[in-house]
Amino acid sequence: MANILVFALHYEGAINKNSLGAVSEGARLAAELGGEAHAILVGENVPDELAGSLGAYGASKALVANGPEGLAQPVVDAMAHAIEQGDYSYALFGGGLLGFEIGAGLAARLTAGVVMEVTGVRVADGKLIAERPILGDSAISEIEYRSDLGIIISRLNAFEAKQTGAGAAAVEHIDVTLSPQATQATMITRGEQRGADVDIEGAQILVAGGRGLGKPEGFELCEELAHAFGDTAAVAATRAVVDAGWYPYAAQIGQTGKTVAPKLYLAAGISGAIQHKVGMQSSENIVAINKDANAPIFEFSDLGIVGDLNKILPKLTEAIKAKRSA
Amino acid sequence: MKICVLVKEVPDAAVEKRIDPSTGRMDRGGEKNLNPYDTHAIEAAMQIREGGTDVEDIVAVTMGPESAVRALHKAVSLGADRSVHLCDASLAGSDVAATGYALAKALEREQPDLVLLGQQSDDGECYTIGAVVAEHLSMPSLTQVIKMDVADGALRCERQAEYGYDTVQVNLPAVISVGDAINEPRYPSLKAIMGAKKKPLETLGAADAQIDASKVGGDNSGAHWTGVKPPPQKPPGEIIEDEDTNETVEKIVTWLAERKLI
Numbered sequence: 001m002a003n004i005l006v007f008a009l010h011y012e013g014a015i016n017k018n019s020l021g022a023v024s025e026g027a028r029l030a031a032e033l034g035g036e037a038h039a040i041l042v043g044e045n046v047p048d049e050l051a052g053s054l055g056a057y058g059a060s061k062a063l064v065a066n067g068p069e070g071l072a073q074p075v076v077d078a079m080a081h082a083i084e085q086g087d088y089s090y091a092l093f094g095g096g097l098l099g100f101e102i103g104a105g106l107a108a109r110l111t112a113g114v115v116m117e118v119t120g121v122r123v124a125d126g127k128l129i130a131e132r133p134i135l136g137d138s139a140i141s142e143i144e145y146r147s148d149l150g151i152i153i154s155r156l157n158a159f160e161a162k163q164t165g166a167g168a169a170a171v172e173h174i175d176v177t178l179s180p181q182a183t184q185a186t187m188i189t190r191g192e193q194r195g196a197d198v199d200i201e202g203a204q205i206l207v208a209g210g211r212g213l214g215k216p217e218g219f220e221l222c223e224e225l226a227h228a229f230g231d232t233a234a235v236a237a238t239r240a241v242v243d244a245g246w247y248p249y250a251a252q253i254g255q256t257g258k259t260v261a262p263k264l265y266l267a268a269g270i271s272g273a274i275q276h277k278v279g280m281q282s283s284e285n286i287v288a289i290n291k292d293a294n295a296p297i298f299e300f301s302d303l304g305i306v307g308d309l310n311k312i313l314p315k316l317t318e319a320i321k322a323k324r325s326a
Numbered sequence: 327m328k329i330c331v332l333v334k335e336v337p338d339a340a341v342e343k344r345i346d347p348s349t350g351r352m353d354r355g356g357e358k359n360l361n362p363y364d365t366h367a368i369e370a371a372m373q374i375r376e377g378g379t380d381v382e383d384i385v386a387v388t389m390g391p392e393s394a395v396r397a398l399h400k401a402v403s404l405g406a407d408r409s410v411h412l413c414d415a416s417l418a419g420s421d422v423a424a425t426g427y428a429l430a431k432a433l434e435r436e437q438p439d440l441v442l443l444g445q446q447s448d449d450g451e452c453y454t455i456g457a458v459v460a461e462h463l464s465m466p467s468l469t470q471v472i473k474m475d476v477a478d479g480a481l482r483c484e485r486q487a488e489y490g491y492d493t494v495q496v497n498l499p500a501v502i503s504v505g506d507a508i509n510e511p512r513y514p515s516l517k518a519i520m521g522a523k524k525k526p527l528e529t530l531g532a533a534d535a536q537i538d539a540s541k542v543g544g545d546n547s548g549a550h551w552t553g554v555k556p557p558p559q560k561p562p563g564e565i566i567e568d569e570d571t572n573e574t575v576e577k578i579v580t581w582l583a584e585r586k587l588i
Contacts, residue, residue: 073467108427115549194491205587285587
């Protein structure tokens with residue numbers, strides 16, 4: 001038997017989109033391997049209905065453990081327990097910060113091989129082969145597991161959530177004893193939103209700014225350009241500048257921010273790190289302005305401008321205003 | 327308080343990286359430097375000391391070939407008091423899980439109150455080594471921390487997670503990986519650079535750290551490289567070098583208008 005255990009992250013009564021994708025992918029792979037995909041949820045009084053809803057995405061069983069939410073080590077305890085008691089060959093995680101932490105901790109606990117940033121998985125000779133882009137996505141490496149358990153941590157948005165299953169998953173409650181390390185961290189506040197609430201997910205055109213803007217005031221150039229495009233445009237930002245306090249969190253694109261796919265994504269002063277790329281690469285048209293000709297963003301933009309954004313953005317704003325009022 | 331900072335030697339960012347087709351491992355030849363993300367971890371240790379907490383020892387710890395000594399010298403020039411170099415042919419090719427195990431064994435000898443590391447390495451792009459090390463040391467752990475205060479034997483940490491900013495209290499001893507937004511690392515003084523080679527440096531073999539040889543090295547890693555293939559090809563985009571900005575802007579506007587984006 002080759003069952004797959006999939007971590008399902010949940011918050012405020014909803015399952016994370018990347019976890020749903022992982023459950024769907026786990027179900028597809030388990031079917032090919034001749035096993036089952038089971039989901040595992042950890043939290044304070046997780047409703048059976050929520051856990052059971054993963055049946056629609058292909059999980060035949062949903063394991064539920066009581067434990068603190070939002071921290072990795074209690075989940076490592078729960079998953080290690082489930083794997084020791086059950087019959088699992090693989091553990092699968094959707095993209096996101098906690099998946100990285102839990103998957104790595106589980107690899108250490110169970111002496112398992114682990115591959116992260118996985119964008120594809122295939123079956124060969126009854127085993128899974130993980131595909132991981134490397135060297136700034138210029139190549140894809142293929143990795144097999146030699147350990148009893150293989151751990152797959154996917155990249156953000158690697159797997160699509162598909163409602164393929166029939167009915168609810170069987171919910172099974174498991175008792176887990178927390179490890180000493182899991183009791184040494186306590187969540188004080190979770191999911192705090194900082195800065196103004198802006199809506200970037202509904203925008204058709206996004207003007208996104210990064211560290212290359214040079215200073216917080218650089219965002220004024222982005223706002224003016226977005227304004228020139230009209231009502232369907234908004235301003236977005238990278239993690240680096242949000243963490244630096246230049247722009248509100250609600251506007252953040254990427255690994256720990258939002259995923260967007262607008263008609264036009266105009267990146268100003270953004271280098272194009274993988275963590276940012278995963279949140280915007282499905283945009284229909286990508287235009288990048290950066291003074292560094294070697295910036296990775298030029299490798300996946302449709303139009304790249306090597307130049308000084310302080311010179312280009314104001315003139316572009318004026319030209320678009322003129323064009324739109326013509 | 328004793329702080330150990332995990333550091334790593336990585337290929338210089340300006341040098342093109344490649345995979346050795348015969349082994350599937352990163353070709354780690356060529357120019358090397360201290361992983362830039364690690365400088366934030368050293369700076370974080372320095373700021374804890376300068377912030378009034380009694381930090382008697384800041385130790386830079388690395389695992390790597392002989393050349394990795396340079397990364398340790400850089401770490402010491404940035405403020406570490408001494409360094410430990412885990413260097414053994416049997417460790418070569420270790421995957422993340424095996425590397426984390428070996429580093430944890432080296433750290434056990436030091437008994438730190440706090441282990442700091444950077445959010446990722448510039449080459450392998452793994453965000454995970456901290457969680458592996460923490461598990462082996464049975465310590466609590468948090469990654470991508472962008473604010474950290476020490477009080478009463480515990481850390482109050484902030485980070486961005488899936489749903490916004492989280493604030494987490496973590497009791498010491500702990501393993502914390504810091505995000506690059508946590509601080510602006512200082513530049514080493516000329517004096518510190520000159521003096522770095524005179525600071526104590528201990529070189530450990532695998533046996534010195536009581537590392538179980540059956541758990542490390544490429545042959546004992548659970549994740550095994552089998553091949554490499556090119557990514558799906560996307561036609562290369564158009565590139566404009568901005569020389570005359572008016573002309574550049576005109577080209578952009580035409581490009582956008584052709585796609586009905588204006």
